Amino acid sequence: MCCVEKVGVGLAVLIFACSLSGCGALFVDKYVAGDAIAGGDIVMQVAAGQNVDPFAAGRAAAQALKDKMGQTAPHAVIIAECFEDRADKNRALKGVCSVFPRRIVFGFATYGSFSQAGCLDVDSVGLLGIGGEGISVAAALRENLGIAGLTMEADENELQSRLQTAGADLAGGTGRRKDDRLLVLMADAHSPKNQFLVEGAQRVVGRKFPITGGSANKNAGQSYVYYQGRMYTDSAIALMLSGDFEVSQSGRQAKDNAKVISSAAAGAAEAMAGATAKPFGVLAYNCAGRKGKLDNLSDELAAIQIGIGKTIPLFGCYCAGEIGPADIAEKNTGVLSSGVGWHVMFTVLRK
Amino acid sequence: MVADRYVQFVALGMAVLFAPLAGANGPAGRAVLELRVQNFTVPPSTGPVGHVVVRNVGDTAYKGRVQLKLPAGWIYTPTAFDLSPAPLESLRLPFTIDKAVDTKTNSYAVELIATEDAGGEISRKQNIVCAGAPYFKPKIDGDISDWADSIPVTFVVNGKRCVIRTYWTKRLWSVCVEVEETKLGGYRKNAEGGTVDAVQFALAVGGAETGSKPDDKANRYEFLIADCPGLFAKDKCFLLARPGDALGLSQQVRRLDGLEFAEAKVVVKRKGKTTVYECSIPFSAMPQIRPDTGRDICFSVLVHDPDGTGIRDWGKAAGLWQSQRNKYAWCSWQGVKWADPPPYDNKIEWGLCSSKY
Numbered sequence: 001m002c003c004v005e006k007v008g009v010g011l012a013v014l015i016f017a018c019s020l021s022g023c024g025a026l027f028v029d030k031y032v033a034g035d036a037i038a039g040g041d042i043v044m045q046v047a048a049g050q051n052v053d054p055f056a057a058g059r060a061a062a063q064a065l066k067d068k069m070g071q072t073a074p075h076a077v078i079i080a081e082c083f084e085d086r087a088d089k090n091r092a093l094k095g096v097c098s099v100f101p102r103r104i105v106f107g108f109a110t111y112g113s114f115s116q117a118g119c120l121d122v123d124s125v126g127l128l129g130i131g132g133e134g135i136s137v138a139a140a141l142r143e144n145l146g147i148a149g150l151t152m153e154a155d156e157n158e159l160q161s162r163l164q165t166a167g168a169d170l171a172g173g174t175g176r177r178k179d180d181r182l183l184v185l186m187a188d189a190h191s192p193k194n195q196f197l198v199e200g201a202q203r204v205v206g207r208k209f210p211i212t213g214g215s216a217n218k219n220a221g222q223s224y225v226y227y228q229g230r231m232y233t234d235s236a237i238a239l240m241l242s243g244d245f246e247v248s249q250s251g252r253q254a255k256d257n258a259k260v261i262s263s264a265a266a267g268a269a270e271a272m273a274g275a276t277a278k279p280f281g282v283l284a285y286n287c288a289g290r291k292g293k294l295d296n297l298s299d300e301l302a303a304i305q306i307g308i309g310k311t312i313p314l315f316g317c318y319c320a321g322e323i324g325p326a327d328i329a330e331k332n333t334g335v336l337s338s339g340v341g342w343h344v345m346f347t348v349l350r351k
Numbered sequence: 352m353v354a355d356r357y358v359q360f361v362a363l364g365m366a367v368l369f370a371p372l373a374g375a376n377g378p379a380g381r382a383v384l385e386l387r388v389q390n391f392t393v394p395p396s397t398g399p400v401g402h403v404v405v406r407n408v409g410d411t412a413y414k415g416r417v418q419l420k421l422p423a424g425w426i427y428t429p430t431a432f433d434l435s436p437a438p439l440e441s442l443r444l445p446f447t448i449d450k451a452v453d454t455k456t457n458s459y460a461v462e463l464i465a466t467e468d469a470g471g472e473i474s475r476k477q478n479i480v481c482a483g484a485p486y487f488k489p490k491i492d493g494d495i496s497d498w499a500d501s502i503p504v505t506f507v508v509n510g511k512r513c514v515i516r517t518y519w520t521k522r523l524w525s526v527c528v529e530v531e532e533t534k535l536g537g538y539r540k541n542a543e544g545g546t547v548d549a550v551q552f553a554l555a556v557g558g559a560e561t562g563s564k565p566d567d568k569a570n571r572y573e574f575l576i577a578d579c580p581g582l583f584a585k586d587k588c589f590l591l592a593r594p595g596d597a598l599g600l601s602q603q604v605r606r607l608d609g610l611e612f613a614e615a616k617v618v619v620k621r622k623g624k625t626t627v628y629e630c631s632i633p634f635s636a637m638p639q640i641r642p643d644t645g646r647d648i649c650f651s652v653l654v655h656d657p658d659g660t661g662i663r664d665w666g667k668a669a670g671l672w673q674s675q676r677n678k679y680a681w682c683s684w685q686g687v688k689w690a691d692p693p694p695y696d697n698k699i700e701w702g703l704c705s706s707k708y
Binding site for chain 2: 084111121122152153190191218219220221222255256287288289290291292293320329330341342
């Protein structure tokens with residue numbers, strides 16, 4: 001059962017957000033799917049496609065995901081694509097939306113993706129499907145962040161103000177439920193700017209609430225986020241996953257080949273440790289810089305699989321900034337999640 | 352400008368140049384260190400890992416400590432390295448930058464101070480750069496306006512400026528070299544020696560090393576770009592070496608006519624007193640190199656200005672050691688005018704990084 005409600009956030013919220021950001025073109029959109037039932041099934045599946053024809057890659061990945069989801073219609077499909085330039089990205093998105101309804105497709109441009117089946121670089125699409133009666137998904141879009149071209153060196157205060165506001169808009173825009181479990185942020189705001197977005201979201205959900213996610217590919221002409229099958233730049237999206245399940249998180253930082261591999265193994269093992277419920281999915285928002293340091297991409301995946309095994313659906317992607325538990329000396333101990341770089345952020349979902 | 356200077360510079364050759372200040376008698380029976388801070392391969396503000404390279408060129412083991420000094424206000428670890436390299440052993444010592452600020456000049460003053468347990472101290476000051484290619488696809492047309500978001504690497508030879516800029520995408524490697532020179536000598540078939548102005552550059556996977564014997568195999572992709580005068584003539588790129596070629600090939604004075612590399616786009620334009628060399632090369636022609644954000648590669652440049660400064664060598668400006676000159680590092684070609692000693696090695700650190708914003 002999937003009830004979809006599309007709500008332009010109320011005028012009051014819109015005016016409030018505009019007044020905070022000083023942005024006349026602000027738009028916040030909201031999507032809600034599913035009404036999580038305690039004890040209901042949760043289906044999380046992953047599929048991927050790689051093809052120089054972006055439409056074919058998107059469609060093949062989506063068809064594979066649909067087959068894996070079986071009779072369960074997904075509440076949301078998260079896309080992590082790695083194609084060059086707007087036209088090819090759009091074709092990949094259309095390929096996915098030729099299989100799934102546009103309104104349930106969310107995600108962002110990345111530097112590649114990985115799953116239990118392997119690592120994919122250019123000309124690829126990775127997909128995560130989320131469905132079942134035991135989980136619901138609420139999504140929000142925040143357009144016109146107003147940060148394109150701003151730098152930390154010259155515009156830190158402006159970035160802080162705009163992104164904290166946007167983070168609060170997004171977290172608030174998903175609506176709050178008693179069974180909210182995990183907030184996923186995907187933004188055209190790379191590290192270290194992503195920390196401001198997280199701080200804004202934490203004003204709404206609290207400093208100890210689990211948040212994960214990643215920053216879109218920051219390269220010129222590539223920095224898109226996707227909301228209901230449409231492309232946006234200078235924007236951010238949020239997905240709130242709610243229901244009768246648990247999450248556990250871990251983050252690890254590294255900057256050279258050997259440490260990227262060993263830190264991935266340690267992070268994956270920590271996120272899995274102490275499990276009392278059965279894992280049904282793992283999210284891994286990983287750093288593109290870490291990927292660049294790897295002599296063989298599959299070495300890090302193999303290390304992750306030591307920690308999580310080879311059967312739990314794994315949705316991984318390479319980003320320009322990661323959100324989760326920071327593995328840095330000067331981290332704020334009063335918060336669970338931070339926006340940082342050079343990390344792999346694991347979130348294990350269990351039921 | 353990239354400059355480096357040894358505090359106790361004594362022009363008596365390598366042994367004395369790097370010898371400890373106290374009690375130095377040259378390398379015989381002594382440990383003698385060569386020191387260098389490698390260029391950053393991504394902007395320092397992104398918190399990269401940097402590297403100090405050290406080589407013991409003496410004939411006994413060295414035991415001591417090397418202190419690293421980066422610009423004031425930066426936070427980095429470690430700030431010193433305990434080390435004990437054996438004779439002729441090289442070490443590459445990583446350090447992590449936690450807090451740093453990028454500069455518009457792309458020049459960073461650094462210093463290494465080596466203190467031997469047995470006594471004696473040497474130091475080296477350098478101005479290093481961020482040697483990195485941001486992600487972008489420029490139009491190859493001789494107009495450098497779309498290189499504004501690159502990271503310029505500037506060096507000066509005999510008062511003449513060179514600026515190297517690079518970009519990358521998943522499919523293309525692009526380079527722009529501005530060469531300040533009095534006049535431009537173009538390439539013509541059967542060119543005579545010492546008449547051709549050109550830019551020669553080489554790419555290789557990160558960490559590659561150049562061999563020292565003619566039978567050793569090359570592990571680089573080496574190109575030459577030059578102006579071709581004439582109303583309808585197209586500027587040219589030549590492929591001089593690729594991985595697997597015997598290094599001995601580099602010593603043959605080959606005609607360029609048969610080495611044209613048609614897959615490259617090249618434009619050479621004169622603008623005032625500066626020649627702009629602009630070129631893009633598909634990564635498909637360099638399959639050993641994986642174009643990926645954060646990936647380290649090797650990239651180096653020789654500028655040929657035979658009627659002006661002679662050869663301008665990025666390797667020298669980047670602070671390579673004298674011992675890193677290698678005649679097998681660069682290919683000869685008909686029309687080239689080499690200097691003596693040979694150029695520095697072509698395996699200089701360079702990075703593929705994300706776009707500026």
